[in-house]
Amino acid sequence: MATITAPQFAPWAQPEGSARTRGETSAYRLVVTWALMFPLLFFAVRGAFSFQYASGNNSETGMYGSLVSPDSGNGSAAHSAELLACYGIICLAIVPFWRQVARACWNNKLSLMLPIWALMSVAWSQEPKRTIIFAIFPLLGAIFALYMGVRFKPRQQMQIMMLVGVLATLGSFLVTAVMPSAGVDHKNAMIGLEGIYPQKNICAMVTIGLMIPAFYYQFRGLSATFKRFAYLGLGVALVLATTARTGWLMLIGCLTFVYLAKSLRRVKRIERLMVVLFLPAGIACTAWLVYTFRFELLALMGKEATLSGRTIIWHAVFLSILKRPWIGYGYQAFWIGFKGEVIHLAMATNDPGLNNAENGILQLCLEVGLVGLLILAAILFRACRNVIRCYRSDTPEHILWYSTIIFMALMAVLDGDKFMLPHSLEWPMLILADAGLALQAKRLRTASQA
DSSP: OOOSSOOOSSGGGSOTTSHHHHTOOOGGGOHHHHHTHHHHHHHHTTTOOGGGSGGGOSHHHHHHGGGSOOTTSTTSHHHHHHHHHHHHHHHHHHGGGHHHHHHHHHHTHHHHHHHHHHHHGGGTOSSHHHHHHHHHHHHHHHHHHHHHHHHSOHHHHHHHHHHHHHHHHHHHHHHHHHOHHHHEEOSSSSOEEOTTSSSHHHHHHHHHHHHHHHHHOOOOSTTHHHHHHHHHHHHHHHHHHTTOHHHHHHHHHHHHHHHHHHHGGGSOHHHHHHHHHHHHHHHHHHHHHHHHTHHHHHHHTTOOTTTTTHHHHHHHHHHHHHHSTTTOSOTTOSOOSSSTTHHHHHHHHTOTTOOOOSSHHHHHHHHHHHHHHHHHHHHHHHHHHHHHHHOSTTOOHHHHHHHHHHHHHHHHHHHTOOSSOTTOSHHHHHHHHHHHHHHHHHHHHHHHHO
């Protein structure tokens, strides 16, 4: 893969603002950046562009899921070609830097443990062939994330993510205008924009993730302020147009986190420590208020007491987890149509088209058991610990970006979004942030010991 500049291992370890950083080549001028746009957009839409599945964008698909889904999706020649192009480009990009990527993989073994455990689940999977095929994708996604950290400097990483955001957001508005049967989500009772994404909630969540770099990126030139507000304005408009209440809450949470992350750097260390100490009390108080006024909040969000039937699903899923608590049913081998353990869930919930646990933690337990859940917890714990270690008055902007990605991952735990999905953007971004924070924490420890 032809590029303009030579690679540098662990570029995020360089102090931001150095002469090397100020004079670095823009990612927009690199051939590899544009070559990676298709894989990154493919990940953003989780491997399913809305305009390819417009015939299934209706209430019947929303009710019965895969039972009425057309055969033009997974397994079709077009989808196979997309997979080949996506992962082929990724592999070609990685090959010239395989030594640096291998070293990064060794230094971030914990990040690779979850996809490796998923690959091992083929031994007890309900569908071994399906598991071995799908488990390869998150492993490649994690390696790709480490490649991104090796190949690109932090500023370039943010440029690439914002370029994906521009293409995805403008593409979403364009698809909605030209092909509303694909751009508007008709699978739910409350319609909303889904753009190029397969579902409006995914559109909201991914758009927010792609907006985050703009809060920390240092735009240059006379129109720097306009660029920032134009980019963020388009993103906010798309999130609001989705009518996804969960996405709105995520947006509010991320805006609050960004404000606090930027503001608290300017206060004294003891004051930051007090905020950290009082944070658990604040969270507990908020949780108590939410519980106390849960019915009013649910009514405000247009939900009823069962959260649109989610509590019924969670109870049934929990009973299925108890049958295989430690190892699960195999990665991507639980929701395999109306067969296997899914039959019991469908009967318990009276939902023949059920294909989702409606909770990321429960979904992970179904597929890779409590062992997989503990590995994910270890990854998130290490990342959170490094966020605290790296946060100080002179914290570089890209470290705040990584920290916000970790915050979004924690919010996803509460929201119930799935973890380590094949062909997803959230999984590589989590690995990139975790690896970047770990390296920054190591650099700070080394500097303090010198």
